[in-house]
Amino acid sequence: MVYSWMALYLEDPVVVPVYSAEGEKTGETRLPDAFRVPVRVDLIRRVFLSEFTMRLQPKGRDPRAGKRTTARSLGAHHGVARVPRIRGSLRAAFAPMTVGGRLAHPPRVEKRIHEEVNRREKILGTMSALAATAKPDLVRARGHVFTAETVPVVVDSSVLEAVTKTKEAVSLLEKLGIYSDVERAREKTRVRAGKGKRRGRRLKKPKSILFIVEDHESPFARAVKGLPGVDVAEPRVVSVLELAPGGVPGRLTLITTGALQQLAERFRVTLP
Template sequence: MVGVYSALFLYLRDPVSVPVYGPNGEDAGQVVLPDVFRVPVRKDLIRRAFYSEFTARLQPKGRDPMAGKRTSARSIGVNHGVSRVPRIRGSMRAALVNMTRGGRLAHPPRVEKKIHEEINKREKRLATMSALAATSIPELVRERGHRFTAEYLPVVLDSSVLEAVKKASEARSLLEKLGVYDDILRAKTGRRWRAGKGKMRGRRYKQPVSILFIVEDHESPFARAVKGFPGVSVAEPWNVSVLHLAPGGVPGRLTVTTTGALDQLKARFRVDLP
């Protein structure tokens, strides 16, 4: 791996040791973050990978070639004192052209339009690694707008928390002790009505993004307890992507993970760094 990305690994961060917290917020030891958290942050690559994954989910669409053209409208010609647009027979109502009511669209969506931005597999992998490393840099997390008082990032929980914390009230108490619950309050107060027609199309509200929880079991009691918090996302180590780690293509999302998830991330992004 170092040989492939040697040019990108010239400036590596030192190994980072962060505290591990138990179900009640107590100190449960220390853990050294996997080497993937030492990868340099490539904002340009992260943004490109985000657009690639985001556009991959878009539904291709087009228009019927005869849309807006199923009419008997014909122009009545010149010397009538009116414009020469096509008009419905027996009426002066214009039709068919794009500036009339019910007429065709001037530039409708085309089926052959390429809407998915392609990216190489190695670039996508490196972008995910880079976005994961950005979650451990407090400056980038604050720059993204998150609010927290935790000293070390990402916040690491012992895997016993997944079964010990079963209620939302218990999860809230734990997050308050860890110093990250203020970000959930920021997401709650930041929810607002969308401007424009999106309100009529199932997108009534705009919700700020809050904490990302990376756990080894998204069906565990703890994961179920935090899923209802505003702006929260829950992902497993094997499927966490740039969409989770850098929403909008901006790296530095506030992240809470578990010791078991760190082991799986280390196995997924196996790198041998000096």
């Protein structure tokens, strides 16, 4: 799969080193051709909005909300405002500007909140977000802090099999030169302003490292899930939501060699 506009802007093949458990280079690997797709920020944001709004639940109001009352207007020539008043008193009700009255423009169930996107646009947007993870300038511009020479950081799958505890994972990330980004996320975690802090979302946490591994339930995945701002995803389901949170491309990513093969199978493209 290749498009006319894509052929004009294709990048050269990307070759990155493969690291061992000691943070040393053990070889090199060529990233799948999906990493050569040009970075289209507009397409990434469109696909992100489509996938983000897909998770939103439609909501609405009871058609009779604020209307269950005996309030009726007294009409003119009574020396009071002509707002609906509860029978037997002068307390106003029913009208939008009264206490306990109906909403003037309540949310509607039939409102369209999901932004549709074409299937090919979604595929290209995901590949474009994947290609942005291999651009050090975009990764740094997104705010990530790291000392690794190249991104994404590729680690042999056998290395992660021996990591079962969080302190072992932290030691590995320090050797790879990317643990400083986790510390940045921890330091910049803050209390949310407003009422959201008492609605189950008290803290705002920056995004740090994305781990793309073969199994998100592996011992290594469970060891790193508790780190600040960390996300773990499998190559067959990783999306723009993880690759470009907020629609901003260039997330710091660690990928295993096995996950790279699955990404190549998922995004089969024919590039010159």
